[in-house]
Amino acid sequence: MRVGLFVTCLVDLMRPRIGFAALELLESAGCEVVVPDTQTCCGQPGYNSGDRASALALARKVIAEFEACEYVVAPSGSCAGMIRTHYPDLFRDAPEDFARAQRFCAKTYELTDFLVNVAKLERVPGRYNGTATYHDSCAGLRELKIKAQPRELLAKVCGLTLIEMKEPEQCCGFGGTFSIKFGEVSSHIAERKCADIEAAGADAVVLGDLGCMLNIEGRMRRRGDMKTQVLHVAEVLVRDVTAEKERGIK
Amino acid sequence: MQLTSNRFKQTARAKLADTDLQAALNKLQTNFVKGRADRVAELDNFEAIRDAATAIRDRALAHLDVYLAEFERNATAQGTVVHWAETTVDVNRIVCELAARYGVRKAVKSKSMVSEECALNDALEAAGIEVVETDLGEYILQLAKEPPSHIVAPVVHKTREQVSDLFEARHHRPRTTVIADLTREAREVLRPHFLSAQMGITGANFVVAETGSTLIVTNEGNGRMVTSLPRVHVAITGIEKVVPTLEDVTTLLRLLPRHGTAQTTTNYVSVTTGPRRADDSEGPEHFHVILVDAGRSRLLGGDMEAMLRCIRCGACMNHCPVYQSIGGHAYGWVYPGPMGSVLTPTYAGLENALDLPHASTLCNQCGVVCPVKIPLPDLLRKLREKQFARGLRPWSERAGLAIWGWTARHPRVYALLSAVGARLLNWLGGTDKRIRDLPGGKGWTVGRDIPAPEGKTFRALYAARRAENVRK
Numbered sequence: 001m002r003v004g005l006f007v008t009c010l011v012d013l014m015r016p017r018i019g020f021a022a023l024e025l026l027e028s029a030g031c032e033v034v035v036p037d038t039q040t041c042c043g044q045p046g047y048n049s050g051d052r053a054s055a056l057a058l059a060r061k062v063i064a065e066f067e068a069c070e071y072v073v074a075p076s077g078s079c080a081g082m083i084r085t086h087y088p089d090l091f092r093d094a095p096e097d098f099a100r101a102q103r104f105c106a107k108t109y110e111l112t113d114f115l116v117n118v119a120k121l122e123r124v125p126g127r128y129n130g131t132a133t134y135h136d137s138c139a140g141l142r143e144l145k146i147k148a149q150p151r152e153l154l155a156k157v158c159g160l161t162l163i164e165m166k167e168p169e170q171c172c173g174f175g176g177t178f179s180i181k182f183g184e185v186s187s188h189i190a191e192r193k194c195a196d197i198e199a200a201g202a203d204a205v206v207l208g209d210l211g212c213m214l215n216i217e218g219r220m221r222r223r224g225d226m227k228t229q230v231l232h233v234a235e236v237l238v239r240d241v242t243a244e245k246e247r248g249i250k
Numbered sequence: 251m252q253l254t255s256n257r258f259k260q261t262a263r264a265k266l267a268d269t270d271l272q273a274a275l276n277k278l279q280t281n282f283v284k285g286r287a288d289r290v291a292e293l294d295n296f297e298a299i300r301d302a303a304t305a306i307r308d309r310a311l312a313h314l315d316v317y318l319a320e321f322e323r324n325a326t327a328q329g330t331v332v333h334w335a336e337t338t339v340d341v342n343r344i345v346c347e348l349a350a351r352y353g354v355r356k357a358v359k360s361k362s363m364v365s366e367e368c369a370l371n372d373a374l375e376a377a378g379i380e381v382v383e384t385d386l387g388e389y390i391l392q393l394a395k396e397p398p399s400h401i402v403a404p405v406v407h408k409t410r411e412q413v414s415d416l417f418e419a420r421h422h423r424p425r426t427t428v429i430a431d432l433t434r435e436a437r438e439v440l441r442p443h444f445l446s447a448q449m450g451i452t453g454a455n456f457v458v459a460e461t462g463s464t465l466i467v468t469n470e471g472n473g474r475m476v477t478s479l480p481r482v483h484v485a486i487t488g489i490e491k492v493v494p495t496l497e498d499v500t501t502l503l504r505l506l507p508r509h510g511t512a513q514t515t516t517n518y519v520s521v522t523t524g525p526r527r528a529d530d531s532e533g534p535e536h537f538h539v540i541l542v543d544a545g546r547s548r549l550l551g552g553d554m555e556a557m558l559r560c561i562r563c564g565a566c567m568n569h570c571p572v573y574q575s576i577g578g579h580a581y582g583w584v585y586p587g588p589m590g591s592v593l594t595p596t597y598a599g600l601e602n603a604l605d606l607p608h609a610s611t612l613c614n615q616c617g618v619v620c621p622v623k624i625p626l627p628d629l630l631r632k633l634r635e636k637q638f639a640r641g642l643r644p645w646s647e648r649a650g651l652a653i654w655g656w657t658a659r660h661p662r663v664y665a666l667l668s669a670v671g672a673r674l675l676n677w678l679g680g681t682d683k684r685i686r687d688l689p690g691g692k693g694w695t696v697g698r699d700i701p702a703p704e705g706k707t708f709r710a711l712y713a714a715r716r717a718e719n720v721r722k
Contacts, residue, residue, distance in 0.1 A: 045651070061659060142613070171613035178610065182609060185575050189571045189574075190698065218700055222686075
């Protein structure tokens with residue numbers, strides 16, 4: 001199976017290790033993984049800011065880069081959701097390529113969804129000696145119905161116990177540029193999420209989207225919680241991140 | 251109502267710091283969010299009802315002219331007088347003319363959000379007519395001289411103690427904080443007004459084409475008195491509220507109370523068909539219905555038409571993380587929350603509510619809970635597109651988007667800039683890998699750290715790994 005890894009711009013810039021974790025997972029599922037080196041962004045910032053033309057130009061670029069792959073996988077519900085659910089809307093402006101875009105959408109997956117439903121991954125190498133709670137990111141949950149998939153995979157992680165927080169489906173307040181335009185409101189929403197995570201009493205909050213991850217981690221540290229780990233599901237599935245917990249976050 | 255939507259950011263900031271408001275908003279989540287979920291779970295065919303309700307609203311909108319004409323015909327046949335108001339100014343003029351014609355000195359009102367759009371109370375008072383709001387929440391707000399902050403629970407932003415203080419000051423009675431006593435006190439004050447008013451003003455949740463009726467759902471019973479005691483009843487509602495048949499209404503009523511107040515049904519469902527007949531024991535002598543456009547017809551046939559399906563349940567705001575954080579006043583006009591962020595710029599002008607379409611994380615919880623499936627995040631995004639196309643965004647944002655758009659299309663430049671960015675931010679993060687303050691990044695760092703990047707981009711590390719493998 002030839003799979004294109006859409007790394008996403010935030011993983012590329014902020015957390016390369018998550019990109020490598022995704023790569024490793026796909027390879028362990030028996031995929032031949034290609035990583036086009038010209039890839040940048042799926043176009044979501046433009047699309048959500050009203051700049052359809054830029055978003056469409058980037059959508060064309062993504063399709064050209066990955067079209068030869070049998071599947072396209074992103075370690076992000078938000079970017080995969082942009083492609084799967086919003087590219088068709090964007091290509092209403094370019095009807096000549098609409099069918100092509102639709103075909104592309106159909107083979108694009110969020111990582112955990114792909115691992116469970118397409119690659120049917122049986123075992124994961126990750127180990128975690130502790131408890132974790134899963135935050136359902138909005139785009140993954142409501143655009144792609146990512147809910148059971150990450151939990152199913154986390155259940156395979158040796159030593160990991162999953163605890164549900166009070167409202168795992170409640171937005172963390174990130175919202176892309178919303179987090180900067182309305183920083184105080186965004187932080188207030190993040191605070192509520194952090195309080196729910198704290199109340200769950202888990203060693204780590206695990207999630208599937210970089211935006212939410214940076215938002216929650218940023219708020220968590222600001223409110224003085226240096227202990228709770230904020231982890232992407234891909235890294236938990238691949239590595240043993242327990243030691244990093246015990247070392248503590250400075 | 252005065253439009254203050256362009257002060258959204260400042261007001262929102264103040265609301266975040268308002269501890270009484272925050273306590274009140276917490277209760278909203280328990281009562282309305284959990285309550286709605288429970289009421290919906292009771293329906294084994296909820297999604298089928300939701301589809302049917304959506305189809306009913308779409309059918310009404312697709313043939314709006316036909317159903318409105320049918321309503322007018324049937325209402326007129328029952329003795330109702332139907333008025334058409336193109337603008338909110340027309341509404342106020344019509345009501346004031348009716349008041350003058352019937353010698354009205356006092357009007358009692360049941361809750362009507364369309365009358366808030368019109369600032370009707372101000373117009374009536376300017377014409378020398380006393381106006382008394384009789385919905386408990388609206389009555390409290392009238393005493394406090396405040397606008398509503400929620401379309402179903404208008405006084406949700408106030409705590410019980412604040413209401414006690416207000417009643418004590420305005421009613422000159424001993425202070426009580428017992429809710430039942432506060433309610434009784436309001437009833438005692440309001441009763442003489444019901445009996446002495448010459449005009450009753452209501453909204454209408456729906457108007458029914460086949461019967462020429464107007465319909466309101468209420469819980470307090472004030473609606474019944476407003477529609478039956480005064481000599482004149484005026485119902486004011488938007489043209490989009492028409493529904494073909496009474497049977498259609500019953501479908502919509504299975505969803506409206508469950509989504510609005512977490513009830514299976516409201517205490518009262520009042521259907522008014524014409525004024526009092528010869529053999530009726532009660533009812534007004536004159537019944538007037540004002541059908542209001544005020545921007546609605548502009549949405550027909552366009553990309554925002556789905557918004558006209560709205561049945562004003564308030565579920566979108568109850569479930570919105572932004573509304574839950576700041577309440578309704580920051581939105582700056584009649585309608586708050588996601589539906590308000592669509593309606594305000596649409597009815598009051600794109601340039602008069604620049605922040606609202608952006609004041610959403612697009613989490614789509616609103617779209618998921620909407621009983622008539624309005625794709626609110628999509629509509630907010632369309633408004634963002636309209637703002638962008640009209641050049642209404644600040645230059646800094648437009649420049650930022652242009653730079654981002656160009657760079658993301660030029661992979662080499664992008665790779666270079668992101669490598670520099672990753673390095674720089676990593677360095678700024680210092681030993682504990684947290685950036686607490688970033689020049690130009692205050693929006694983020696005002697309430698959060700920036701977790702520092704690892705230092706190298708994925709792209710660079712992956713290229714290095716590939717080169718290594720080749721050497722091996």
